[in-house]
Amino acid sequence: MQDLLYFFQQLINGLTIGSTYALIAIGYTMVYGIIGMINFAHGEVYMIGAYTALIAITGLATLGIAWLPLVLIVALICAVIVSSSMGWAVERVAYRPVRGRHRLIPLISAIGMSIFLQNYVHLAQGSRNIGFPALIEGGFQFGSEDTFPMSISYIQITIFITTLICMTALSLFISRSRIGRACRAVSQDLGMANLLGIDTNRIISATFVIGAALAAVAGLLLGMYYGSVDPLFGFIAGLKAFTAAVLGGIGSIPGAMLGGLILGVAESMTSGYLSGEYKDVVSFSLLILILLFKPTGLLGKPEVEKI
């Protein structure tokens, strides 16, 4: 019984982390699906979202506003606005001028952008990690105290629900709205969509903005969950999310969700049963293995190289 509870605890922790990975992974997968490049700076956009949320929360606390729903909503809106603008600007400055060149050129440009943004925040806010106030505390407990109590905290529930809302909204947006339809068209054939009168530049910008907005949501949630932020915290999270995107099949939105959840569970099982130090090793090994044996991922379509 105790072992079972321990297992479920790891599962829940893993699903919590995994669902935020999925939110970040959407940004990678949508951009890759449309212009075929890895947006290396996406992790930094997420980090900036977390910082903005923290700034907004502290700002409201200084003003004396403490009503929780208001604080959360204001922080969320601020983070989404700043991150989306950042996503837009990054695409405009670093990616649009090099679009269509040799594959490595946009990638190197993206790495440069990632280093730039890390140091931008580092210089403005210092390199030390800063505590993120725990706004949502408490939770449910199962099992008796003397063996192993399994707990689900309210913040975990918040993360699940928020992720679920975001994913549903995104699916509806992609499948129903005009821009969503244009997104799908552009990802199938950019040149053809252009010929048919879709403003592809705008659609590409929109993709970056949507990805960045979801990353900002993840930034706020994970900031509250981990309890601190620092300028480097986007880098590893970005890599993990990229792994999730590849795992699910890059270019596929349901794949990113599935991949995020699987990766989160794999990580928390490693920390729970082996050692927390090796959880990064496990996720990178997972990435390498998937790329070697099933480069298209779980739900991806094989890419045919045309001459």
Place this chain on the structure above:
Amino acid sequence: MAANNFRHALFCAIITLIISYPIIGFNLEAQGISVTLTGADTSTVVLVLLAAVVVFLFQLFRDQIMGGLKSIPSPMPKTQKEPMAENKRAKIESWVLTGIVVLALFWPFFVSRGAVDLATLVLIYVMLALGLNVVVGLAGLLDLGYVAFYAVGAYTFALLSQYAGISFWMALPIGACLAALFGLVLGFPVLRLRGDYLAIVTLGFGEIIRILLNNWTAVTGGPNGIGGIPDPTLFGMEFGRRVREEGNTSFHETFGIAYSGEHKVIFLYLIALVLAVITALIIRRFMRMPVGRAWEALREDEIAARSLGLSRTAVKLSAFTIGAFFAGFAGTVFASKQGFISPESFVFLESAIILAIVVLGGMGSQLGVVLAAVAVTILPELAREFSDYRMLVFGAAMVLMMVWRPQGLMPMRRIHIELRRQE
């Protein structure tokens, strides 16, 4: 048109404000467990506003500015006369290079110890960049985990000297070969992957190596690193004040001169110089050999190269292994220079710096890469008060290079032979 321009300019200016003001304009300060928020001083806010105004004006008059830039004659007008003949150019270049090497040989005897120490570091970066240049510049494989091979070289020497008492000269080939072996073993499965996947996998590999070094405390000492790595010896002569090992003599006693700490620094510098020159020469040879041509062919067009009968795996693997070999070389020298290594020295940022050197110098171009290595290592030392901005400038420079001059400062010139025109 003008109204459209105005709207776009206004939009860009607002975006600039949104992405800069919240991050720069407020400072988070952790005091104990509570966090306070303070507004930045007025000058910072003015700077942010100024940036927005500049963006606004630039976007508003974009067409005029861009038109104006084009009409300015370039500082080096294209001459009408024929370009210098290839063999003549090559001759001049080789004379210049020989001159630089000779100068570099005698230079350390006249400058301070710190300068020589820095120069050794520059040479280590030159070696690394030349090695990565084979992988990225020539073969077109983006390797973001290059620092892992550097770590293998450094840790091989450190561990061998600690557990087996092996000297620098023994460890140098062992470290390099072991790094090459790592390159071979890693390269074999991953080289089937497409360019950007390869980049991520190598990045993951680099992180795995670093995490293992950090956590395998029993062998590698974990985050505490390994110290007491011996200095290289010159034919059994040691450079310390006292001889560490039985049977060795010390350098200053053999030649009957006073002991000086500088001897060791200069000796290390000379070793690094010789190794860097050897690296450059070997890679130069490779570039002219069929395998070098095959690297470039595969980089330019993989499908065409394969259809002409080149083995994709063999060609890529050779580039990967050779690159790793020289990283191992550099790692051994680095361990010996520092006398102490820890996983801190082998983070992803290091890979990014080496990559930035290759990109800035011009992918594939040896001279360009060497000059970029010198510039990237020395400039931050010269402008110490701006050292915080070093990485910021790096990132921006990488982006700008890709946008404006992806071929680098000194683009590679393909080595070729011109047939004499029949008279």
